Amino acid sequence: MPPKVWTLAAAAFAAIAHAVTLDDVCTVSYAKASLPSDNFYLGITIDPSSVIATPVTNAVVSGQDMYPDAVFDYCNVTFAYSHNGRNDQVLVTYWLPAPANFQNRYLSTGGGGLAITSGSGSLPGGIIYGAVAGTTDGGFGSFSTQSDAVFLLQNGTVNWQSVFMFGYQAHHELSTLGKEFTKQFFNMSSTKLYSYYQGCSEGGREGWSQVQRFGDEWDGAVTGAPALRFSFQQIQHLYSNVVEQTMDYYPPPCELEKIVNETIAACDPMDGKTDGVVARTDLCKLYFNVNSTIGRPYYCAATGSLANAKRQMPMSAPTPAQNGTVTAKGVAVANEIISGLHDLQGRRVYISYQPAASFVDAQTTYNSASNTWGATPSGIGAEFVTRYLDLLNTSSLANLDGVTYDTLKAWIYDGWQRYEDTLHTTWPDLTPFHTAGGKVLHYHGESDNSIPTASSVRYWESVRSIMYPGMSYNASAAALNSWYKLFLVPGAAHCSPNTAQPNGPFPQTNLAVLIDWVEKGIEPKTLNATVLQGEYMGENRQICGWPLRPLWTGNGTTMECVYDQPSIDTWHYNFDAFKMPVY
Ligand SMILES: *[C@@H]1O[C@H](CO)[C@@H](O)[C@H](O)[C@H]1NC(C)=O
Ligand SMILES: *[C@@H]1O[C@H](CO)[C@@H](O)[C@H](O)[C@H]1NC(C)=O
Ligand SMILES: *[C@@H]1O[C@H](CO)[C@@H](O)[C@H](O)[C@H]1NC(C)=O
Ligand SMILES: *[C@@H]1O[C@H](CO)[C@@H](O)[C@H](O)[C@H]1NC(C)=O
Numbered sequence: 001m002p003p004k005v006w007t008l009a010a011a012a013f014a015a016i017a018h019a020v021t022l023d024d025v026c027t028v029s030y031a032k033a034s035l036p037s038d039n040f041y042l043g044i045t046i047d048p049s050s051v052i053a054t055p056v057t058n059a060v061v062s063g064q065d066m067y068p069d070a071v072f073d074y075c076n077v078t079f080a081y082s083h084n085g086r087n088d089q090v091l092v093t094y095w096l097p098a099p100a101n102f103q104n105r106y107l108s109t110g111g112g113g114l115a116i117t118s119g120s121g122s123l124p125g126g127i128i129y130g131a132v133a134g135t136t137d138g139g140f141g142s143f144s145t146q147s148d149a150v151f152l153l154q155n156g157t158v159n160w161q162s163v164f165m166f167g168y169q170a171h172h173e174l175s176t177l178g179k180e181f182t183k184q185f186f187n188m189s190s191t192k193l194y195s196y197y198q199g200c201s202e203g204g205r206e207g208w209s210q211v212q213r214f215g216d217e218w219d220g221a222v223t224g225a226p227a228l229r230f231s232f233q234q235i236q237h238l239y240s241n242v243v244e245q246t247m248d249y250y251p252p253p254c255e256l257e258k259i260v261n262e263t264i265a266a267c268d269p270m271d272g273k274t275d276g277v278v279a280r281t282d283l284c285k286l287y288f289n290v291n292s293t294i295g296r297p298y299y300c301a302a303t304g305s306l307a308n309a310k311r312q313m314p315m316s317a318p319t320p321a322q323n324g325t326v327t328a329k330g331v332a333v334a335n336e337i338i339s340g341l342h343d344l345q346g347r348r349v350y351i352s353y354q355p356a357a358s359f360v361d362a363q364t365t366y367n368s369a370s371n372t373w374g375a376t377p378s379g380i381g382a383e384f385v386t387r388y389l390d391l392l393n394t395s396s397l398a399n400l401d402g403v404t405y406d407t408l409k410a411w412i413y414d415g416w417q418r419y420e421d422t423l424h425t426t427w428p429d430l431t432p433f434h435t436a437g438g439k440v441l442h443y444h445g446e447s448d449n450s451i452p453t454a455s456s457v458r459y460w461e462s463v464r465s466i467m468y469p470g471m472s473y474n475a476s477a478a479a480l481n482s483w484y485k486l487f488l489v490p491g492a493a494h495c496s497p498n499t500a501q502p503n504g505p506f507p508q509t510n511l512a513v514l515i516d517w518v519e520k521g522i523e524p525k526t527l528n529a530t531v532l533q534g535e536y537m538g539e540n541r542q543i544c545g546w547p548l549r550p551l552w553t554g555n556g557t558t559m560e561c562v563y564d565q566p567s568i569d570t571w572h573y574n575f576d577a578f579k580m581p582v583y
């Protein structure tokens with residue numbers, strides 16, 4: 001080995017030997033010494049004796065939708081704090097990168113459904129970009145306790161503290177403590193710490209809860225398919241069931257699946273590329289008539305074992321073979337679901353899923369005794385009614401007897417008022433966040449079957465019109481797009497790729513894109529995405545930013561982002577069932 005190379009190697013070795021390692025700092029005593037001071041957060045006392053710190057090396061993540069594959073080391077720190085005078089306990093976990101990999105970043109992460117945390121599922125998304133990544137248990141008792149489990153103190157008595165924590169307070173505490181802990185842990189003193197958020201679904205709502213209230217909490221947030229407009233969103237889950245009840249037709253699941261398949265097949269080419277992906281559900285809405293599927297034959301094989309059903313209690317109820325043709329009634333149900341909830345006077349109450357999304361809420365179950373299909377009320381919708389409106393300690397509704405479209409409207413209105421300042425999460429004036437220089441990257445699967453895609457469009461448009469009144473549509477859209485962008489992901493389902501449209505892209509590198517925007521000023525005109533399954537797996541795709549829409553030319557070889565007024569118009573709704581504005 002030539003001497004010069006040897007010298008360099010020795011110097012490098014010396015530098016490594018003196019660098020601070022994960023093991024040096026990932027100790028209980030070091031973590032304790034890095035805790036925010038007693039007076040740092042008024043009303044909060046951290047319990048130093050609760051600190052746990054464990055180094056983890058060569059952690060492997062792969063096959064995730066929200067971040068790329070990676071191998072990494074981290075320090076797993078958990079500690080508890082209490083709210084003075086409340087005698088409670090909140091747990092927070094922060095994963096800290098090895099000192100050599102720390103890049104002056106902090107990331108808060110959120111939950112899904114009624115959970116405030118995704119556990120360790122979302123934390124790697126920060127570590128791999130050199131960020132400390134945090135999550136909270138909300139004070140609900142453990143990281144595996146969902147907010148609904150602590151929502152009631154007794155029947156009729158709401159645990160409002162849990163609602164405020166779930167609504168927004170726990171996240172403010174998580175980020176505020178987490179950023180300070182990060183600065184102390186890495187001796188940052190005057191170095192700028194960039195702070196971020198990433199979450200989808202309920203996690204998307206949690207992100208908005210902070211952007212709407214705490215202007216300087218984060219430099220940027222990635223919010224996917226947010227569960228905002230909370231009571232509308234929860235009750236929406238019951239809408240499909242009430243359509244079936246009102247029309248007195250419970251379609252076999254295979255019939256609805258056939259309607260979806262036919263919709264995908266017919267609408268796929270409308271975007272200019274025949275790839276099994278409906279990138280333009282707006283054109284589908286304008287030009288595809290679901291009625292045209294009437295009479296198409298469908299067949300689905302039997303699943304499970306009917307004979308053993310009672311004894312073995314299978315996870316999902318067994319179904320017989322379904323062999324038939326799409327009926328006029330089935331199509332009527334599909335049309336009514338897509339059209340969205342209207343009250344009995346025909347005024348619009350809410351929006352629904354786009355055509356080509358699967359009809360998950362409408363899923364019927366087979367009753368082998370009566371040999372008929374029927375519906376059980378959607379779990380998440382039912383729980384909102386029983387627990388969050390009726391204040392009873394139960395998650396299910398036995399049936400929807402007597403429930404009409406007006407009942408749904410009344411439930412929505414009741415929940416809207418009751419949770420307006422906690423869970424509703426549609427405050428449209430983001431001035432403090434914008435003034436502080438914040439950036440938002442908001443995305444939503446265009447075939448989302450759980451949170452209507454148009455819900456995100458509605459919120460973006462509300463922010464646009466509230467923040468830029470008196471400006472033309474194009475001028476206000478451009479102004480908003482300079483710091484808050486919305487991307488509709490072709491074919492994607494709810495916070496994930498879609499098995500029914502496998503060739504669609506998914507934006508797996510959102511945090512990297514946001515970091516480039518915040519730290520380097522690289523504005524994402526389109527959103528970076530990757531096909532994560534199917535025949536184009538691994539291919540890079542770009543997603544158009546609202547209000548532009550994708551259109552392929554050259555027989556599917558080139559994608560453009562076009563302005564198409566009739567298509568844009570299909571995404572706008574007038575909620576004339578309410579006198580109050582619905583943001
Ligand atoms: C992190 O530490 C906490 C507290 O000891 C522990 O419950 C959790 O399982 C650890 N997580 C990982 C992924 O090591
Ligand atoms: C609600 O019911 C569950 C079991 O069904 C029980 O564990 C819990 O203690 C009950 N909570 C309240 C507030 O009654
Ligand atoms: C922070 O500074 C202390 C005191 O100089 C040192 O012991 C520690 O290793 C430093 N931490 C890091 C992450 O560099
Ligand atoms: C719908 O299409 C999928 C393939 O995407 C197929 O597996 C399924 O059997 C089809 N369903 C019906 C009812 O034709």
Ligand SMILES: *[C@@H]1O[C@H](CO)[C@@H](O)[C@H](O)[C@H]1NC(C)=O
Binds near residue numbers: 290
């Ligand atoms: C579909 O059929 C129904 C029932 O015949 C009819 O009311 C409706 O107008 C049709 N829709 C379209 C778009 O043709």
Ligand SMILES: *[C@@H]1O[C@H](CO)[C@@H](O)[C@H](O)[C@H]1NC(C)=O
Binds near residue numbers: 299323324
């Ligand atoms: C479905 O029913 C039709 C008409 O009765 C029949 O021709 C066909 O063979 C059936 N298909 C299957 C897979 O059972």
Ligand SMILES: *[C@@H]1O[C@H](CO)[C@@H](O)[C@H](O)[C@H]1NC(C)=O
Binds near residue numbers: 155392
């Ligand atoms: C609370 O309400 C649930 C649901 O109606 C009921 O099952 C339970 O018995 C009630 N608990 C008490 C303590 O009354």
Ligand SMILES: *[C@@H]1O[C@H](CO)[C@@H](O)[C@H](O)[C@H]1NC(C)=O
Binds near residue numbers: 474563
């Ligand atoms: C708005 O901008 C689009 C291009 O992005 C253009 O096609 C359209 O004509 C503009 N509309 C108005 C009213 O200027």
Ligand SMILES: *[C@@H]1O[C@H](CO)[C@@H](O)[C@H](O)[C@H]1NC(C)=O
Binds near residue numbers: 516529530
């Ligand atoms: C964009 O996605 C590709 C994979 O499709 C990835 O290699 C690249 O790093 C991503 N770009 C950014 C800025 O994250």
Ligand SMILES: *[C@@H]1O[C@H](CO)[C@@H](O)[C@H](O)[C@H]1NC(C)=O
Binds near residue numbers: 555556
């Ligand atoms: C368009 O592309 C498809 C496959 O991508 C190919 O089968 C077809 O022949 C092409 N059509 C023309 C007119 O080039």
Ligand SMILES: [Ca+2]
Binds near residue numbers: 271277
């Ligand atoms: Ca297509």
